[in-house]
Amino acid sequence: xxxxxxxxxxxxxxxxxxxxxxxxxxxxxxxxxxxxxxxxxxxxxxxxxxxxxxxxxxxxxxxxxxxxxxxxxxxxxxxxxxxxxxxxxxxxxxxxxxxxxxxxxxxxxxxxxxxxxxxxxxxxxxxxxxxxxxxxxxxxxxxxxxxxxxxxxxxxxxxxxxxxxxxxxxxxxxxxxxxxxxxxxxxxxxxxxxxxxxxxxxxxxxxxxxxxxxxxxxxxxxxxxxxxxxxxxxxxxxxxxxxxxxxxxxxxxx
Amino acid sequence: xxxxxxxxxxxxxxxxxxxxxxxxxxxxxxxxxxxxxxxxxxxxxxxxxxxxxxxxxxxxxxxxxxxxxxxxxxxxxxxxxxxxxxxxxxxxxxxxxxxxxxxxxxxxxxxxxxxxxxxxxxxxxxxxxxxxxxxxxxxxxxxxxxxxxxxxxxxxxxxxxxxxxxxxxxxxxxxxxxxxxxxxxxxxxxxxxxxxxxxxxxxxxxxxxxxxxxxxxxxxxxxxxxxxxxxxxxxxxxxxxxxxxxxxxxxxxxxxxxxxxxxxxxxxxxxxxxxxxxxxxxxxxxxxxxxxxxxxxxxxxxxxxxxxxxxxxxxxxxxxxxxxxxxxxxxxxxxxxxxxxxxxxxxxxxxxxxxxxxxxxxxxxxxxxxxxxxxxxxxxxxxxxxxxxxxxxxxxxxxxxxxxxxxxxxxxxxxxxxxxxxxxxxxxxxxxxxxxxxxxxxxxxxxxxxxxxxxxxxxxxxxxxxxxxxxxxxxxxxxxxxxxxxxxxxxxxxxxxxxxxxxxxxxxxxxxxxxxxxxxxxxxxxxxxxx
Numbered sequence: 001x002x003x004x005x006x007x008x009x010x011x012x013x014x015x016x017x018x019x020x021x022x023x024x025x026x027x028x029x030x031x032x033x034x035x036x037x038x039x040x041x042x043x044x045x046x047x048x049x050x051x052x053x054x055x056x057x058x059x060x061x062x063x064x065x066x067x068x069x070x071x072x073x074x075x076x077x078x079x080x081x082x083x084x085x086x087x088x089x090x091x092x093x094x095x096x097x098x099x100x101x102x103x104x105x106x107x108x109x110x111x112x113x114x115x116x117x118x119x120x121x122x123x124x125x126x127x128x129x130x131x132x133x134x135x136x137x138x139x140x141x142x143x144x145x146x147x148x149x150x151x152x153x154x155x156x157x158x159x160x161x162x163x164x165x166x167x168x169x170x171x172x173x174x175x176x177x178x179x180x181x182x183x184x185x186x187x188x189x190x191x192x193x194x195x196x197x198x199x200x201x202x203x204x205x206x207x208x209x210x211x212x213x214x215x216x217x218x219x220x221x222x223x224x225x226x227x228x229x230x231x232x233x234x235x236x237x238x239x240x241x242x243x244x245x246x247x248x249x250x251x252x253x254x
Numbered sequence: 255x256x257x258x259x260x261x262x263x264x265x266x267x268x269x270x271x272x273x274x275x276x277x278x279x280x281x282x283x284x285x286x287x288x289x290x291x292x293x294x295x296x297x298x299x300x301x302x303x304x305x306x307x308x309x310x311x312x313x314x315x316x317x318x319x320x321x322x323x324x325x326x327x328x329x330x331x332x333x334x335x336x337x338x339x340x341x342x343x344x345x346x347x348x349x350x351x352x353x354x355x356x357x358x359x360x361x362x363x364x365x366x367x368x369x370x371x372x373x374x375x376x377x378x379x380x381x382x383x384x385x386x387x388x389x390x391x392x393x394x395x396x397x398x399x400x401x402x403x404x405x406x407x408x409x410x411x412x413x414x415x416x417x418x419x420x421x422x423x424x425x426x427x428x429x430x431x432x433x434x435x436x437x438x439x440x441x442x443x444x445x446x447x448x449x450x451x452x453x454x455x456x457x458x459x460x461x462x463x464x465x466x467x468x469x470x471x472x473x474x475x476x477x478x479x480x481x482x483x484x485x486x487x488x489x490x491x492x493x494x495x496x497x498x499x500x501x502x503x504x505x506x507x508x509x510x511x512x513x514x515x516x517x518x519x520x521x522x523x524x525x526x527x528x529x530x531x532x533x534x535x536x537x538x539x540x541x542x543x544x545x546x547x548x549x550x551x552x553x554x555x556x557x558x559x560x561x562x563x564x565x566x567x568x569x570x571x572x573x574x575x576x577x578x579x580x581x582x583x584x585x586x587x588x589x590x591x592x593x594x595x596x597x598x599x600x601x602x603x604x605x606x607x608x609x610x611x612x613x614x615x616x617x618x619x620x621x622x623x624x625x626x627x628x629x630x631x632x633x634x635x636x637x638x639x640x641x642x643x644x645x646x647x648x649x650x651x652x653x654x655x656x657x658x659x660x661x662x663x664x665x666x667x668x669x670x671x672x673x674x675x676x677x678x679x680x681x682x683x684x685x686x687x688x689x690x691x692x693x694x695x696x697x698x699x700x701x702x703x704x705x706x707x708x709x710x711x712x713x714x715x716x717x718x719x720x721x722x723x724x725x726x727x728x729x730x731x732x733x734x735x736x737x738x739x740x741x742x743x744x745x746x747x748x749x750x751x752x753x754x755x756x757x758x759x760x761x762x763x764x765x766x767x768x769x770x771x772x773x774x775x776x777x778x779x780x781x782x783x784x785x
Contacts, residue, residue, distance in 0.1 A: 014402040018389040040287075043280070085317025085393050088301070123267045128278050133271050140269065205269075212269045230286055238290020242298060250314050254334045 002073055009077075016080035029074035030244055032067050037241060039064035040234065065107055072100040092247060095240040102233040109229055113222045120177040121215045127223040130167050130216055137216075138164040141209045148202050155191055155203075160210055167220040174221070181214045316391035320398055323390060333390070340385040359384060359765055387764070399759065406758040415749060415756040424686040425739045432572070432671045432678030437738075457703045461684065467695025472682035475543045483669065489539030490548070491661045492531065501654050503551040503662055505536050515594035519546040541665050544570060548662055549677075555659045556675035559643045559652055571679040579679075584624055588617050686739055690761040700748075706740035 009021045016022050039060050042049050049055075075096050084090050117124070125133055141164055145156040172179035188207040192200050263273045304313040311330050319327050326332040333340050342359065350358060357363055361381055387405050388398040403414060412418040441456045450456050460478045461470045475483075494502035504512070506528055509520045523546070530536045538547060549570050556563060566573045568587040575583060595613050598606055643652055659675050660667070671678045697706075749756040 013404040013408060016389070018386070040283070043283070085391060086315050087313050089316055091297070123271075126274070126278055128281060129274055132274075136271055137269065209269050212267055212271070227281070230283065231289070234283060234286040235290035235293055238287055239293040239297060242291075242294025246298060246301060246314075253336060254330065254339060 002070065002077065006077055014080070015077065016082075017078050022078055022080065025074050025078040029071050029078055030248065032071045032074065033241065033244060036064050036067040036071060037237065040237075065103070068100055068103050072096060088243065088247060088250070092240065092243045095236050095243065099233060099237045099240055102229065102236065106226075106229045106233055109226055113226055116177045117219060117222060121218055123212060123215050123219075125216055125219050127220065127227065130220045130223075133216055134164065134167055134213060137209050137213050141206055144202060144205055144209070148206075149195065149199050151191065151194065152199055152203055152206070155187075156206065159187055160206065163210070164213055168217045169221040169224060170217060173218045174225075177218050177222070181211060181218075184214065185211060318394050319390055320392065320396045321394050322398070324394065340383060340390075342384045345384045363766055364764055400757075401759055401764070403758045406762070406764075415758070415760075416746060416751060419742060421742050422687060422739060423689075425741050432680055433669055434667075434671060435669065454703045461703075463695055468691065468693045470684045470694070473680070473684065474682070479669070480543070484541055484543055484665065486540040488541050488665050489529075490537050490541065491664055492535045492537045493658065493661055495530070495533055495536050497533070501651070501658060503536065503658065504554065505530060506547065509547075509550060515597055516590065517550065518593070518597045519550075523547065545666075548666065551662055552659055552675060552677070555655050555662070559647065559655055559675060561644050561646075566676065570677070572673060572676045573679075574673075575679055579681075581624060584620070588621055588624075591617055691763060692761065706744050707738045708740070709738040 005021075006015070009015055009019075013019050013021050017026060042054075042057070042060050049060075075093070079089075079093065084093050141156070141160060145153055145160075148156070170180070185207060188203060188210070192203055195203060263275055265271060266273055301313045304310055310328060315327075315330075318324070323333075333344050335341055335344065346359065387401045390396075390398065392398075407413065412420065441453065444450065444456050444459055445453070448459070450459075460473065463469070464471050494500060496502035496504055496508070506520055506523060506525055509517050527540060528536055528538050538545070541548070553567065553570075557567065560566070565583060565587050568590040569583060570586075573583060591613070595610050595617075598610055601607070647655075656675065659672070663670075663672055663677065666672075666677060670680070746756075748754045749760065754760075
């Protein structure tokens with residue numbers, strides 16, 4: 001519909017912010033921006049939204065995504081597909097572009113990361129529980145290592161202890177969710193041949209704890225990206241809203 | 255004693271990790287919103303500081319002003335009025351010194367500009383502010399006058415110049431020069447006489463560009479025609495002298511004796527120019543352009559047939575002019591009346607002097623009305639048309655008067671045309687396309703005259719080139735009555751989207767230009783609808 005309007009506009013009038021068409025695009029873009037922004041407030045008012053039957057979260061998300069993309073199109077139509085000349089207008093233009101592009105990046109991350117995590121890892125964890133779980137693993141591993149023979153304790157102190165201290169982010173997980181895990185586990189195999197059957201069993205338990213920790217690291221790395229992305233998206237969107245309000249005021253005032 | 259630990263809800267994974275005992279609320283994004291709000295507040299604070307403290311207005315401005323308005327960069331209120339955008343009055347305060355009282359930038363004037371058609375004037379309910387078509391803050395190099403075609407086509411239903419633009423109105427129509435003129439024979443003789451090598455050289459002998467190169471200087475008999483026409487050997491035919499029982503013309507002595515207004519010229523005319531045969535016939539030689547004796551007799555003959563000539567009685571030539579030239583008729587009539595009045599100034603009677611004072615006052619009043627842009631020209635009843643001949647004369651008498659007039663004006667009719675016993679007014683300025691601008695100088699560099707003005711037929715000028723002999727059989731195949739204007743396709747050869755500019759404003763102007771304001775017919779500005 002927007003593209004149809006654009007074609008009709010191109011025949012009937014100039015495409016730019018000063019025409020009635022352009023002002024219409026601006027009003028529509030602002031309305032859409034506010035409506036899209038409501039998605040963020042929905043999380044804070046989930047109970048009210050649920051009680052008033054205002055749609056499922058999925059519907060809100062889809063509206064947020066498609067509405068945001070449409071907002072950018074309306075904005076470009078409003079500016080006549082030209083780079084604005086004023087400072088305020090340029091700031092709004094940059095922030096709009098930035099917000100929508102980071103939103104699209106976030107959308108891509110939300111499509112890719114859950115799929116990647118589910119494809120190569122044997123465990124699912126909540127991001128917020130990662131420190132607790134690693135602490136639990138460390139506690140278990142330390143307790144187990146204390147009951148092992150000296151070579152295993154040395155091996156633990158040298159190769160495992162620092163890894164179990166806390167969550168680690170590793171770049172390799174962005175490229176390969178199982179990246180480096182097998183190579184690091186192979187060190188356990190070298191030691192295993194020199195141990196008794198009982199110690200081999202304990203080493204196997206330590207190996208499982210270590211592997212779980214590495215998989216939690218993978219979760220931590222990718223899930224952290226999902227949360228960090230919001231720092232690029234949300235503040236810019238809020239600043240954009242403030243500038244749009246200022247823009248509307250100046251339009252009416254002047 | 256160790257504190258009692260809560261029981262686990264269960265375990266997951268190969269290493270039996272405990273399931274969370276409590277529901278984990280999603281992490282609040284309050285910090286993210288806080289960051290955004292802080293950033294937004296900082297920006298708003300900067301905007302406020304820029305506006306109120308630094309007073310540059312740069313942050314809120316939609317962009318730099320155009321070069322012409324750059325001086326107002328820091329003075330927003332020069333153009334902007336709070337809560338009222340940019341009223342046109344603010345523009346007019348500079349562009350028309352104080353305000354646009356004449357409404358030069360109004361739609362009224364746009365409708366009238368060049369067209370002169372009062373029927374096209376509509377109430378200005380849809381009047382748009384200047385900024386609608388001339389948006390500012392587009393950068394220093396922006397040209398405010400570059401109004402896009404869509405502004406025009408929103409009212410004028412033409413798609414573009416390339417497609418949908420109507421044919422030129424003047425093309426193919428007989429013009430109103432009222433001259434009998436053959437270009438081919440004139441060009442032929444001129445090329446031979448002045449040894450010209452190119453046809454275009456012949457064109458510019460008469461069609462001389464005015465100072466700005468857009469159009470041509472008005473044609474002038476003394477400058478362009480006198481060397482060949484109305485030589486000393488030219489005379490009127492022998493004409494019957496009017497008497498009580500005979501139709502005819504007045505002699506110089508009769509005119510002097512009549513002492514009617516407008517006959518002062520007769521005292522300065524050489525009697526030897528007249529050859530009188532008894533009291534029956536008279537002829538005159540040499541003749542002058544706008545010869546007063548011929549025009550006076552012609553006016554007298556016209557008065558006999560059309561006694562209610564009205565304004566026409568005060569004019570030397572016809573009253574049929576385009577709307578944009580009507581004002582000139584009134585001014586000429588006033589001039590004639592003033593001449594009549596001046597002739598009576600030497601009379602000693604006090605009553606006449608008093609009447610002359612009153613006439614002088616009336617003429618000043620009329621001139622004042624002409625100068626007053628709020629007085630529409632068409633509301634006056636000053637102009638009466640030569641509608642129909644008088645009923646007092648039979649058709650045979652009228653026929654005789656026409657014959658005498660034709661004989662009287664025979665030397666004139668070699669070039670001029672006569673209608674209703676009146677020499678028709680010549681359109682001297684050679685302007686044909688009233689609604690568009692055209693710059694001949696800028697075009698002549700790239701194209702010859704005949705590349706566009708090619709309506710004389712393909713053979714005519716080719717013949718001149720080769721033989722330089724007058725084409726007797728083709729002399730009347732061309733003439734001033736042929737506009738010889740190029741049609742729109744000729745313009746489209748160059749003015750197209752991929753070549754020279756073809757926007758509306760390439761040729762047309764919305765507002766009366768400072769130099770073109772004389773084209774405002776009647777000038778009914780804002781007061782027009784209130785009257």
